[in-house]
Amino acid sequence: MWKTKKEVSLVGILSATLLLNAAAACMWPLTTVYMHNQLHQTLALAGVALLGMSLCMIVGNWLGGWLFDNWSPFKSALVGTLCSFIPMLTLIVFHGWPIFGIMLLFIGLGDGIVMTVVNSFAANIKEISSRRVFNWLYIGMNLGVVVGTLMVGVLMDHGVQLVFMVASLSYAALLVIFVVDFRMDIQTKTHQHVKGPAKPAQLQLIWLIAAMVFCLYLSYSLWESVISVHMTNLGISFEKYSLLWTLNGLLIVFGQPLANRIGTYFKMSSQIAVGTLIFILSFLLLFFARDYTMFVVTMVILTVGEMTGFPGIPAWIDGLAGDNDKGKFQGIYNMAISFGRAVGPLYGGLIIEYGSYQLLFWSVTGLMLAALAAVMLRNHHNLTRVKK
Numbered sequence: 001m002w003k004t005k006k007e008v009s010l011v012g013i014l015s016a017t018l019l020l021n022a023a024a025a026c027m028w029p030l031t032t033v034y035m036h037n038q039l040h041q042t043l044a045l046a047g048v049a050l051l052g053m054s055l056c057m058i059v060g061n062w063l064g065g066w067l068f069d070n071w072s073p074f075k076s077a078l079v080g081t082l083c084s085f086i087p088m089l090t091l092i093v094f095h096g097w098p099i100f101g102i103m104l105l106f107i108g109l110g111d112g113i114v115m116t117v118v119n120s121f122a123a124n125i126k127e128i129s130s131r132r133v134f135n136w137l138y139i140g141m142n143l144g145v146v147v148g149t150l151m152v153g154v155l156m157d158h159g160v161q162l163v164f165m166v167a168s169l170s171y172a173a174l175l176v177i178f179v180v181d182f183r184m185d186i187q188t189k190t191h192q193h194v195k196g197p198a199k200p201a202q203l204q205l206i207w208l209i210a211a212m213v214f215c216l217y218l219s220y221s222l223w224e225s226v227i228s229v230h231m232t233n234l235g236i237s238f239e240k241y242s243l244l245w246t247l248n249g250l251l252i253v254f255g256q257p258l259a260n261r262i263g264t265y266f267k268m269s270s271q272i273a274v275g276t277l278i279f280i281l282s283f284l285l286l287f288f289a290r291d292y293t294m295f296v297v298t299m300v301i302l303t304v305g306e307m308t309g310f311p312g313i314p315a316w317i318d319g320l321a322g323d324n325d326k327g328k329f330q331g332i333y334n335m336a337i338s339f340g341r342a343v344g345p346l347y348g349g350l351i352i353e354y355g356s357y358q359l360l361f362w363s364v365t366g367l368m369l370a371a372l373a374a375v376m377l378r379n380h381h382n383l384t385r386v387k388k
Contacts, residue, residue: 008121010128010136012181016118016174017140018147023084023170024111025148026163027053028224029245031104032345033238034160036229039097043226047349049101050225053108054342060112061338067113068120077121077178080113085171091164114174121182139253146249153242202320205378209317210336212371216276216310217340218347219283219364223302225345227286230357236292244299251303259307268312268319269379273372275309280368286361 028050035046060080067076087103087110122133155162223244231241263271282302289295317333351360 007125008182012177013122014136014140015177017137018144019170019174020111020114021141021144022148023167025145026152026167027107029149029228029242030152030163032225033228033232041097042353043229043349044353047346049104050345051342053104054338056105056108057112058338060109061116064113064116068117073117073121074183077114077117077182080110080117081171081175081178083110083113085168088164088168088171092161095160142249142252146246149242149245153239156238205382206317206320208375208378210332212375213313213333213336214340215367215371217337218344219368221341221344222348226348226352231295234290240292244295248299248303252307256307268316272309272312272316273376275305276372279305279309280365280372283361283365287358
């Protein structure tokens with residue numbers, strides 16, 4: 001019998017986050033290419049599969065939080081991991097259609113549960129400052145993306161079964177970490193919530209920011225889905241595509257501290273606007289990308305925009321929300337991200353089926369620019385009214 005601990009270690013949090021994101025990073029870029037090139041399904045159907053996986057992940061996020069608060073945090077982590085581990089093992093043997101799509105739903109549900117549970121364990125660490133804990137959580141997430149995309153790029157050439165086997169090993173290792181380091185009882189505190197309305201002007205700005213976040217992540221998800229097919233159609237190997245995500249993760253891990261330090265010299269809204277605009281303009285380069293070098297340049301510019309503009313968005317929303325509505329609007333922010341990721345692959349698949357890649361890139365660029373303009377105009381209006 002293991003002794004019951006009081007709180008999880010920082011190494012445990014980092015390891016669990018890394019393994020979970022490594023396993024997840026194997027599936028996102030793999031799904032579209034595998035369904036289109038090997039299962040001979042349409043890009044629209046691949047988008048439906050990823051949409052279903054994302055929606056199940058959203059359900060898992062909610063369920064993980066409920067289980068953590070109302071049941072056992074430790075058992076919740078085990079149940080969530082098994083919910084992903086067993087379907088992944090199944091895919092090693094049975095990976096045709098539609099079993100592949102059905103297993104994706106269970107994997108999305110399990111990943112969503114574990115993601116919320118690990119974050120909740122991290123929030124209950126008292127011996128280390130929350131800021132440091134969540135910085136490590138963010139680094140672990142991006143390192144997981146680096147490892148996962150690198151693995152799938154190398155392993156895909158040796159057969160899809162090998163990818164599923166390695167992803168299964170990641171979940172098995174995650175189970176071991178939970179048993180060794182997450183076996184504890186956590187006493188959750190109950191806080192009274194006083195209802196109260198948010199400021200009307202700030203409320204409008206928050207909803208516009210949420211709409212912008214939805215558009216940004218809808219567009220971002222295209223890199224995880226249809227752009228992989230676009231690159232392979234241009235004769236670029238899937239392994240080289242996966243290296244782009246490795247580059248993205250490494251740039252964030254090593255560049256984020258510098259971006260945060262530079263950001264202290266600028267107003268938060270201005271930093272977000274500049275970073276978001278850089279991110280948006282990177283999609284214009286996709287019109288001209290025909291060789292691998294151009295895709296590398298595009299990914300570097302996109303990542304610079306992402307790490308400059310994206311981290312400050314939840315903090316900005318927190319500052320705009322009323323004291324009684326902070327949790328509510330952080331929830332809306334996370335839902336905007338999840339729904340953007342869910343809708344993006346389906347949207348991309350439909351536009352390509354009935355249009356072209358060029359139309360897709362134009363449409364998402366226009367959507368993001370319109371959303372950013374609406375946010376900045378509303379923010380300027382609010383600031384002007386305060387001055388008066």
